[in-house]
Amino acid sequence: MKSALAIVLAMIVTGWCQRASGGGFDRAIESALPRVVKLYGLGVGLEAGYGTGVILSEEGLVVTVFSLLIDARRVRAVAPDGRTYEARVLARDYARQLALLQLQSPTQDAQPVGPFSFFDLACDSDEREHRESTASLRPGDWVVAVGNAFKVADGAEPASIAHGVFSTRTRLDARRRIKDFPYTGDVLVIDAITSNPGAPGGALVDLEGRLVGMIGRQVTSNLTHTHFNYAIPSDVLCDFLQDATSDSTSDPMQTAGLIPRGRMGRDESEKSFDPGIRLSKAGYRTILPFVERVRRNSPAARAGVRKDDLILAVNGKNVADVKEYESRLRALLPGEPVTLVIRRGRTILTTELVDPETSKDQDVKTSKDRDVGTSKPEGKP
Amino acid sequence: MISPQPPYFPLLCLPLCLVAIAAAADGRMDSDLDLVLRAQERRIEIIERVSPSVVCIFDSNEQGGGSGVIIDPDGYGLTNYHVVAGMLRTRKGLGGLPDHQLYPLEVLGIDPTGDVAMFRLTGREVFPYVELGDSDQVRVGDIAYVLGNAFMLSEDYTPTVTVGLVSGVHRYQWGVGNNLVYSDCIQTDAAVNPGNSGGPLFNKRGEVIGINGRISINTRGRYNVGLGYAISSNQIKRFIPALRAGLLARHGTLQAKVEFYEGVGTVFTSVTPGQAADKAGLIAGDKLLSFDGLSIVSRNHYASLLGTYPANWPVTLQLERNGQRKEIVVRLDPIEPKLRHPFTVTRRINQREVQRVLGRFAEIVRGDRTSPHPTEWKWTVDRRYRPASDGTVKPPQRFEVSQAAGQPARMRRIYEDGSHGAIIEYDARSAVRHTSRAGESFVLAPDDAMILGALHLIQDKLLTPPEEETLADVVHAGSAGFQRAQESRLLEVIAWPMGDETIVRFGFDTETGRLMRAVVRDRASGTEATLIFGDYRDIGGLLFPCTLEVEASGYAYQDTLGNWELSP
Numbered sequence: 001m002k003s004a005l006a007i008v009l010a011m012i013v014t015g016w017c018q019r020a021s022g023g024g025f026d027r028a029i030e031s032a033l034p035r036v037v038k039l040y041g042l043g044v045g046l047e048a049g050y051g052t053g054v055i056l057s058e059e060g061l062v063v064t065v066f067s068l069l070i071d072a073r074r075v076r077a078v079a080p081d082g083r084t085y086e087a088r089v090l091a092r093d094y095a096r097q098l099a100l101l102q103l104q105s106p107t108q109d110a111q112p113v114g115p116f117s118f119f120d121l122a123c124d125s126d127e128r129e130h131r132e133s134t135a136s137l138r139p140g141d142w143v144v145a146v147g148n149a150f151k152v153a154d155g156a157e158p159a160s161i162a163h164g165v166f167s168t169r170t171r172l173d174a175r176r177r178i179k180d181f182p183y184t185g186d187v188l189v190i191d192a193i194t195s196n197p198g199a200p201g202g203a204l205v206d207l208e209g210r211l212v213g214m215i216g217r218q219v220t221s222n223l224t225h226t227h228f229n230y231a232i233p234s235d236v237l238c239d240f241l242q243d244a245t246s247d248s249t250s251d252p253m254q255t256a257g258l259i260p261r262g263r264m265g266r267d268e269s270e271k272s273f274d275p276g277i278r279l280s281k282a283g284y285r286t287i288l289p290f291v292e293r294v295r296r297n298s299p300a301a302r303a304g305v306r307k308d309d310l311i312l313a314v315n316g317k318n319v320a321d322v323k324e325y326e327s328r329l330r331a332l333l334p335g336e337p338v339t340l341v342i343r344r345g346r347t348i349l350t351t352e353l354v355d356p357e358t359s360k361d362q363d364v365k366t367s368k369d370r371d372v373g374t375s376k377p378e379g380k381p
Numbered sequence: 382m383i384s385p386q387p388p389y390f391p392l393l394c395l396p397l398c399l400v401a402i403a404a405a406a407d408g409r410m411d412s413d414l415d416l417v418l419r420a421q422e423r424r425i426e427i428i429e430r431v432s433p434s435v436v437c438i439f440d441s442n443e444q445g446g447g448s449g450v451i452i453d454p455d456g457y458g459l460t461n462y463h464v465v466a467g468m469l470r471t472r473k474g475l476g477g478l479p480d481h482q483l484y485p486l487e488v489l490g491i492d493p494t495g496d497v498a499m500f501r502l503t504g505r506e507v508f509p510y511v512e513l514g515d516s517d518q519v520r521v522g523d524i525a526y527v528l529g530n531a532f533m534l535s536e537d538y539t540p541t542v543t544v545g546l547v548s549g550v551h552r553y554q555w556g557v558g559n560n561l562v563y564s565d566c567i568q569t570d571a572a573v574n575p576g577n578s579g580g581p582l583f584n585k586r587g588e589v590i591g592i593n594g595r596i597s598i599n600t601r602g603r604y605n606v607g608l609g610y611a612i613s614s615n616q617i618k619r620f621i622p623a624l625r626a627g628l629l630a631r632h633g634t635l636q637a638k639v640e641f642y643e644g645v646g647t648v649f650t651s652v653t654p655g656q657a658a659d660k661a662g663l664i665a666g667d668k669l670l671s672f673d674g675l676s677i678v679s680r681n682h683y684a685s686l687l688g689t690y691p692a693n694w695p696v697t698l699q700l701e702r703n704g705q706r707k708e709i710v711v712r713l714d715p716i717e718p719k720l721r722h723p724f725t726v727t728r729r730i731n732q733r734e735v736q737r738v739l740g741r742f743a744e745i746v747r748g749d750r751t752s753p754h755p756t757e758w759k760w761t762v763d764r765r766y767r768p769a770s771d772g773t774v775k776p777p778q779r780f781e782v783s784q785a786a787g788q789p790a791r792m793r794r795i796y797e798d799g800s801h802g803a804i805i806e807y808d809a810r811s812a813v814r815h816t817s818r819a820g821e822s823f824v825l826a827p828d829d830a831m832i833l834g835a836l837h838l839i840q841d842k843l844l845t846p847p848e849e850e851t852l853a854d855v856v857h858a859g860s861a862g863f864q865r866a867q868e869s870r871l872l873e874v875i876a877w878p879m880g881d882e883t884i885v886r887f888g889f890d891t892e893t894g895r896l897m898r899a900v901v902r903d904r905a906s907g908t909e910a911t912l913i914f915g916d917y918r919d920i921g922g923l924l925f926p927c928t929l930e931v932e933a934s935g936y937a938y939q940d941t942l943g944n945w946e947l948s949p
Contacts, residue, residue, distance in 0.1 A: 025522045025546060033521075082678055150597040150608055152552055152568060155679025160548045161521060162570040162607050192570065193607030196599055227601065 024207060025163060028144040031209025033158045034080045034117040036202060037062055037103070038148040039087065041072035048197035052147040052159065053077065053087070053101060054214055055118040056241065060085065060103030063237055064201035065217045066092055070099050077103055082156025085113060091244035097183040097217055098232065098240045119203070119211040123238040137188070137212055141166045145194045145231070147202025147215055159202070164192025164229070166212075174219035174228055178326060181219045187230040188213045195219070195227035204231040213237075225331070273332050275300040275340075275353050279311075279322050289325040303351040305342065312348070313341035427587040428526065428542055433509035435540040436460070436502070437477035437530040438486065438579060440468050448529030448540070448580030449476065449500060450589060451510045456484075456502035457625060459617060460579030461594040462491050463561060465498045469722060476502045477538030478509075489730050490624035493718035494632040495688070496561045496594050497617055498579075499624035501730075511581070514588025516613035519567055523547045527571040527593055527609065529580025540580065545571025545609075553685035554595060554610055559718050562632075564688025566610040567591045573609025582611040590614050616689040622858030622873040622891050623691070625737075627730035629720075630858075631692040633713025637663055639680055646670050646701075647680045661711040663698070670706070671699040691858075692716070726854075734855045738873055741894040742843055746924050755921070758784040758840055759946040761795070762929075767937040775936075782836070790837040805833065832910055832931060835885050835899045838877060843887070843896065853877040856886070872897060896926065908934055921947040 035055045043049020051069050053062035062077065064070065075087040085103040092099045105111050137143075145162045153159050167189040174181040188204065194215045202215040213231030220227055276298020280290040289311040294301045311319060314328040315338060332338065338353040436449035436458055447464035451457065458476070465488045468474045474486040484502040491498045502508060524546065531541040549568035556562030567582060573593045582591035591611025599606045623630040636656030639647045649667045652659050669677050673696045677683045690696060692715030700707045747754075760782055766775040779795045794802030857874040872888035879885060882905050888898035899912040910933035914926035929940040 029522045152549060152554075152597070152608065154553075154681035157551070157679055157681060158521065158549065160568060160608065161546060162548060163546045193605075196597070196606055196608070227599075 027209045028205045032146040032203045032205045038078040041069040041075040050151045052201035054203045058115040062101040066097040100244045147199040149196040149199040162192040164190045173222045194229045287322040299353040303353045310343040431587045434511045435528045437538045439475045447578035450581035454507045456508040462493045462496045462498045464579040479539045489627045492630035493560045513614045514590045516590045516615045524585045525569045526583040529577035531574040531576045533576045543572040553681040565685045572605040626734040626855035629724045631715040633690045633692045657714040661709045668701040745894045755947040756786040757948045761944040763941045920945045
């Protein structure tokens, strides 16, 4: 008996030791690695043609992020054992930025596939394990992210792992390049770097190996322009799974509407400011910000901006090309007034653009600054 | 322990378990904290122990640079090829250590394909150094420490420390042509940034498991995004002898292409005619099941394993052809790295390695023998011939061999009736070979002469550490081409000319330091004889090989050496 007690004690103590010495990630890693698939599909421009998915059922139901990747004619999924499957898209949810896939035999022989190791979200049971695990996650708790970042792993090679701590559960004010990021629900912010091509769709697990979330798409902060490392919480995955599987006849795109309104809507003023200018795309390497078209009744139109104007500066800062112009615009705080310096022919003008949504009562001013043609450079022959 | 538990065990155990758990839970906070603090203490200890050997590398203008790590007290260290590539013209640079001193740095051998280079720091009697660990023991989830001069931040040459996990093992990262291929590398999520290149990746015991040299980068810029790659220490170990000798190390290739194969294994799609794989009998369409005993899981995996082997290394491939299993051994062809300037071997650097290898062998042979080097040797040789190609076997022979300092080596046959044959002499000094039978002199059969010459060289030259510069060169380090097909021991090969006509290539085992092989080649006739040494035994306080297998054109035999007489 004494020896039995000793063994039990030893097990407890070694369990803790592992936790403290770093070997404690073993459980998380062993749980997650066999439950993710590497996805290969459509890649266009900066959109990586590869990603990750999390296996949610024995029969090969896989959840991943909503992206161009799954729009490929054939989406290939490589299981942890190196076997290749075709992934059929069952549902897409634009609002949650999620997609549901079904793994099937690549030969189209309609043979059932699997069984796969999977994360049991237990969505329909009363005691939802995922909710517990997400709820029990406290800021500072270790988490492990597993995914196909940079498609380093090939075939049966295990996906890449990254470790970090859970920081907080919150909502994002984020953007994908110049577009707003449509997902407005809660995210789990983590300090492991997961904002990498291929990583989205990967599993985020706690030290016990429970799925607490799925790595979200690469997004940047509207405020700071830095990349967010975050995951979509597993309860959101569950909501999606229920919506997507409850009524198979409904258009999956409709599930966007299932997110409660309050979560969905952001204040209009938080939207990035649109001056209503379309710029010329002509150029090589450097594209100068020439105005191609001004939308009627837009702030720019009311400020008197015209076609063929060259934008020189935004809020006192010079812009060398279209890229710089766009990044200056993105950096604006909500409601911040915009002053443009414009070159029109041989004249330099300063105009102030006002966001009609934030300050409708302000006047639109256009002032003639100085005439380039008449001013002579000083101090030079 | 594995015997089935008695059925009452769980019942009896339960209350005790609960007690144990409850007791443990009470003290949990304190003991958890203790464990964390102790783990932290250990981590700090290890970092303090290994830091002194981490080098901040600068080129002579102190412009660019990277990191490195010292692996022996003489100041030999490892870094990336791409860190020293800009210094190759002068071979000079500077190495800063955490003692805040800058030391002169000389670039030794390079391995552009594997992105590894060796350097040596001078200016100190004994340098702090660290050991290389076994990278095959590294597991995903292990703690890893990255030390190095990240972003060249360090003004006082103390390294930046970052900690992470091993994110993946046996990774493969494509190179630029034949250069900078990261085979079988270790992936970590510890921060690796520009400037960390060439620095060490440590395991939790403070052993070097890799050399960091590459990161994945995002559109954000050239800095860490959580994926750093380190060249595994086990790959580097295979190239270290060549790098120490200042040689250009070459990796091996099969000269065959593979394609992505869905599932386990990979398939060869083309084989270059007349090259390594073709010569070994590989044909396009063969499915590769295992490579050197390891099952292949993907194309990446195959490329990753192959990339770790030096040229000439024999690898065993298990193939599937038409449903049949087949095993072949391929000796890898060398890959030529692309270099901007031709790489020349510096004789001074090479000599240093010759001295080290010979010195080590002498030390191993002498052991703790305190008496001076014997001036006279005498032993008998029992020679058993192997069957010739026509099945005939020559009868066994017996010889008596003697060797005195400064004298030619002598060998004479002892007949069964006890009578002696003619004395065969070999004088390495004048490289004249002759036999004398009753005063007559004639030319000795070249093979016997060469073998005797090699033995002479061993006793005359190899057993005493050379003090002055020798004629010898380290010409090769890796799996020597003259090894038997299946053997894959790492040998360091020293070529030593004897006179004008004969050259002997000695192969020393890099692990044990023992002499394993010698190939004697007569330049004029082109004849070659291979000597394989074995059965190292204590002979009067000396550790000396007591069997000698000889393979030459037309005959093969095994000599058993015995009846040693050494004096003094």
